[in-house]
Amino acid sequence: MNIVRQMDCLDGLATLPPCVADLVYLDPPFFTGRSHSNTTRSGNKRYAFSDVWSESGSYAGFMHARVSEIHRVLKDTGSVFFHCDHNATHIARSILDDVFRSENFQSEIIWSYKRWSNSKKGLLQQHQTILFYSKTADFKWNEKRKGYSPTTNLDQILQQRARDVRGKSVYKRDAAGDVVFGSEKKGVPLGDVWEIPFLNPKAKERTGYPTQKPLELLDLIVELVTDAGDLVVDPFSGSGTTLVSAATLGRRYVGFDISADAVALAKSRIDDPVRSSSMLLQKGAAAYVKDDPWVDGHLLGFDYDRVHRNAGIDGILRSSLNGQTVCVRVQRQGETLLEAAAAAKSAARKKPGCMFALIQTEGGLFDLKADGLMVIPSPALQLARIGNSGEVENLKVAKAA
Amino acid sequence: MNIVRQMDCLDGLATLPPCVADLVYLDPPFFTGRSHSNTTRSGNKRYAFSDVWSESGSYAGFMHARVSEIHRVLKDTGSVFFHCDHNATHIARSILDDVFRSENFQSEIIWSYKRWSNSKKGLLQQHQTILFYSKTADFKWNEKRKGYSPTTNLDQILQQRARDVRGKSVYKRDAAGDVVFGSEKKGVPLGDVWEIPFLNPKAKERTGYPTQKPLELLDLIVELVTDAGDLVVDPFSGSGTTLVSAATLGRRYVGFDISADAVALAKSRIDDPVRSSSMLLQKGAAAYVKDDPWVDGHLLGFDYDRVHRNAGIDGILRSSLNGQTVCVRVQRQGETLLEAAAAAKSAARKKPGCMFALIQTEGGLFDLKADGLMVIPSPALQLARIGNSGEVENLKVAKAA
DNA sequence: ACGGGAACTGAATCGGAAC
DNA sequence: AGTTCCGATTCAGTTCCCG
Numbered sequence: 107m108n109i110v111r112q113m114d115c116l117d118g119l120a121t122l123p124p125c126v127a128d129l130v131y132l133d134p135p136f137f138t139g140r141s142h143s144n145t146t147r148s149g150n151k152r153y154a155f156s157d158v159w160s161e162s163g164s165y166a167g168f169m170h171a172r173v174s175e176i177h178r179v180l181k182d183t184g185s186v187f188f189h190c191d192h193n194a195t196h197i198a199r200s201i202l203d204d205v206f207r208s209e210n211f212q213s214e215i216i217w218s219y220k221r222w223s224n225s226k227k228g229l230l231q232q233h234q235t236i237l238f239y240s241k242t243a244d245f246k247w248n249e250k251r252k253g254y255s256p257t258t259n260l261d262q263i264l265q266q267r268a269r270d271v272r273g274k275s276v277y278k279r280d281a282a283g284d285v286v287f288g289s290e291k292k293g294v295p296l297g298d299v300w301e302i303p304f305l306n307p308k309a310k311e312r313t314g315y316p317t318q319k320p321l322e323l324l325d326l327i328v329e330l331v332t333d334a335g336d337l338v339v340d341p342f343s344g345s346g347t348t349l350v351s352a353a354t355l356g357r358r359y360v361g362f363d364i365s366a367d368a369v370a371l372a373k374s375r376i377d378d379p380v381r382s383s384s385m386l387l388q389k390g391a392a393a394y395v396k397d398d399p400w401v402d403g404h405l406l407g408f409d410y411d412r413v414h415r416n417a418g419i420d421g422i423l424r425s426s427l428n429g430q431t432v433c434v435r436v437q438r439q440g441e442t443l444l445e446a447a448a449a450a451k452s453a454a455r456k457k458p459g460c461m462f463a464l465i466q467t468e469g470g471l472f473d474l475k476a477d478g479l480m481v482i483p484s485p486a487l488q489l490a491r492i493g494n495s496g497e498v499e500n501l502k503v504a505k506a507a
Numbered sequence: 508m509n510i511v512r513q514m515d516c517l518d519g520l521a522t523l524p525p526c527v528a529d530l531v532y533l534d535p536p537f538f539t540g541r542s543h544s545n546t547t548r549s550g551n552k553r554y555a556f557s558d559v560w561s562e563s564g565s566y567a568g569f570m571h572a573r574v575s576e577i578h579r580v581l582k583d584t585g586s587v588f589f590h591c592d593h594n595a596t597h598i599a600r601s602i603l604d605d606v607f608r609s610e611n612f613q614s615e616i617i618w619s620y621k622r623w624s625n626s627k628k629g630l631l632q633q634h635q636t637i638l639f640y641s642k643t644a645d646f647k648w649n650e651k652r653k654g655y656s657p658t659t660n661l662d663q664i665l666q667q668r669a670r671d672v673r674g675k676s677v678y679k680r681d682a683a684g685d686v687v688f689g690s691e692k693k694g695v696p697l698g699d700v701w702e703i704p705f706l707n708p709k710a711k712e713r714t715g716y717p718t719q720k721p722l723e724l725l726d727l728i729v730e731l732v733t734d735a736g737d738l739v740v741d742p743f744s745g746s747g748t749t750l751v752s753a754a755t756l757g758r759r760y761v762g763f764d765i766s767a768d769a770v771a772l773a774k775s776r777i778d779d780p781v782r783s784s785s786m787l788l789q790k791g792a793a794a795y796v797k798d799d800p801w802v803d804g805h806l807l808g809f810d811y812d813r814v815h816r817n818a819g820i821d822g823i824l825r826s827s828l829n830g831q832t833v834c835v836r837v838q839r840q841g842e843t844l845l846e847a848a849a850a851a852k853s854a855a856r857k858k859p860g861c862m863f864a865l866i867q868t869e870g871g872l873f874d875l876k877a878d879g880l881m882v883i884p885s886p887a888l889q890l891a892r893i894g895n896s897g898e899v900e901n902l903k904v905a906k907a908a
Numbered sequence: 909a910c911g912g913g914a915a916c917t918g919a920a921t922c923g924g925a926a927c
Numbered sequence: 928a929g930t931t932c933c934g935a936t937t938c939a940g941t942t943c944c945c946g
Contacts, residue, residue, distance in 0.1 A: 142939055192615040196600035213630040214593040216617050218700045220656055222918045224941045227648055229614040232698035247628050297633035299619045307937040308921040317939045386658060394657035403804030407868050407887030411655055416662045424691060427894045431688045458685045465886045467808050482890060485866045485883045486808030493828045658920050
């Protein structure tokens with residue numbers, strides 16, 4: 107049973123028998139009060155949907171009817187994941203509490219991401235919410251664990267625990283007072299805050315459909331509560347991300363959408379799935395950070411932002427000098443000043459109008475101003491030059507009186 | 508007006524005049540259906556409160572009355588931060604939407620933290636929610652910004668933008684076809700997902716009171732929407748974290764709690780506030796800055812032995828200069844050059860025959876050679892001096908041929 | 909007062925260019 | 928020839944300004 111059909115999911119769900127679905131994921135309009143549209147990269151197709159309601163009651167009524175149908179088609183071991191943002195969380199909670207009963211509430215999942223900023227007064231929105239309810243207490247659950255984060259003190263986790271006389275948890279110690287190590291680690295249990303990068307503007311996965319969700323998010327949900335061969339239902343399938351995830355993970359799928367364009371897009375994506383995996387998620391943010399102590403140390407005292415990906419620039423000063431942006435490059439150990447200057451000039455060629463400061467850590471005097479490079483000697487280099495110049499003759503601290 | 512009083516906040520708030528508070532933070536009992544209790548580390552005192560409610564209706568009624576009082580005491584430029592967990596968010600949203608009106612909803616803040624726990628079926632809860640409403644659109648807001656993501660192409664985004672014929676954003680180019688650099692960057696605005704460690708179990712800050720919040724969280728909230736001298740109100744003050752934060756940040760405060768034990772605890776914490784980094788209180792924010800990286804960074808490139816425990820000497824060079832041993836001292840942040848020189852000279856008195864190099868990180872030109880001190884400016888200081896001298900006029904990178 | 913348009917924004921991947 | 932560099936891209940964005 108693999109279906110993608112253009113119809114209102116209220117009618118669509120009614121065509122399904124009761125108790126057949128293992129997972130219903132829905133990404134309905136968020137009650138944002140505006141209509142959303144987007145044009146494909148090639149500019150030849152425009153996708154749009156409306157999320158305008160007269161009042162919250164009509165939205166609630168609309169959702170309640172559909173959530174009731176969702177409850178009907180779910181197996182007793184099945185679960186529903188309701189995707190929304192702050193505009194609708196409280197409405198969705200009330201509806202789900204009513205239809206699924208509040209004791210079947212499992213988690214309020216926070217999908218958090220970094221995104222473009224703007225000049226909003228207040229805080230930037232950087233998360234959406236996924237409400238997770240099961241139909242019964244006996245829901246299907248595939249436990250997932252993550253590797254330990256590099257910052258975790260692995261030694262401590264591996265230590266066995268005990269309780270002290272007042273019931274406080276403490277690390278277990280043997281008779282000699284040494285800590286006792288446990289047998290094995292299982293990894294950290296998955297939490298309810300998921301940091302998954304937002305679908306990137308350049309991602310191959312992008313279809314041009316507004317509000318498209320990353321496959322990595324849907325894969326996680328599908329794997330948590332279904333096995334191969336299980337049935338995944340998406341009543342607001344949109345660009346079809348849920349169906350692509352289900353199909354590629356060997357689940358059966360049923361999707362409905364009111365838009366014919368969306369259904370066509372979803373079908374073509376299922377036939378030819380494009381998945382882009384996030385480098386950030388694979389490597390972790392730490393992999394992007396260049397924390398070279400040599401460079402960072404020599405940049406102490408500057409008010410700057412560190413540049414992580416340009417061979418000729420180590421930092422850019424926050425305030426400009428005479429209206430010019432200032433880029434700073436530190437001469438590396440084992441690098442000649444001319445090599446450092448070449449790297450800076452190569453970067454400078456593409457940044458006309460910028461001033462470049464080169465922090466020299468080794469070598470003799472050079473005047474590179476003609477090339478637009480200011481050379482600034484490090485303290486150690488300055489002292490070495492004073493020494494060579496013989497200026498230090500008899501420079502001693504005056505003896506105490 | 509600094510008050511901590513044992514009473515129901517409904518009565519307590521009624522004693523306040525209208526429109527006086529700049530911030531109301533509240534962390535009311537959650538609708539969890541069980542009683543919290545905890546034992547302090549010394550094991551001699553037991554704090555407990557009841558958050559058992561027969562049905563959500565009475566909880567809503569209880570909260571609505573108090574939120575209405577909160578609205579009354581808030582200034583027009585004031586804000587309320589309502590701390591709740593997933594059992595109460597939708598109830599709190601409804602009450603706040605009703606009393607403050609939904610257009611004054613500002614943010615659903617996610618406080619996320621890492622937590623260890625025995626695996627239960629499902630996802631480990633690792634966040635709490637704070638609802639942020641303002642009384643009016645014209646609320647007080649102190650913008651806070653953070654550094655750029657390491658994945659950001661910082662050298663690129665500093666360039667100015669324009670729009671092409673299709674309305675797509677592109678990088679601006681001048682008549683010569685060169686990219687144009689923009690004005691100074693301020694950093695990234697703060698988002699609505701705050702990762703703040705849960706109170707470290709070993710932290711001194713811990714009082715043993717259940718549901719105690721980290722000071723870091725309260726400090727952030729207080730700084731975002733109040734200035735020094737403003738009034739902070741906490742109607743459910745509990746262990747008094749909000750009041751401690753307000754007091755140490757120079758805000759006035761009013762707190763109520765129904766428990767006499769809680770009020771006593773809060774008062775004692777305000778009188779003798781203990782922070783995880785407790786030195787902060789005496790020294791101010793500058794104490795956050797660690798001296799060691801500052802010194803070590805500025806000594807990079809020297810071949811030296813590090814000297815601790817001597818206020819006047821940070822390092823002694825391994826090779827002498829003209830037969831004289833060289834001691835180096837780095838001017839600290841917040842220390843004048845003359846203070847640094849005095850420290851060095853005091854040390855020099857006990858080391859006659861030594862030469863002293865002082866790495867200057869701030870301030871104007873000084874000649875201290877008469878005292879046997881060589882002053883060496885740090886790279887950042889050198890650049891600042893070049894800037895002030897006006898020498899940089901038209902010092903730009905030569906354009907590529 | 910209201911609506912529409914322009915200006916501004918940082919994230920993070922892709923893919924062609926450079927080395 | 929593979930690897931690294933870096934320009935292009937665009938958003939369930941917002942504010943401000945003008946008519």
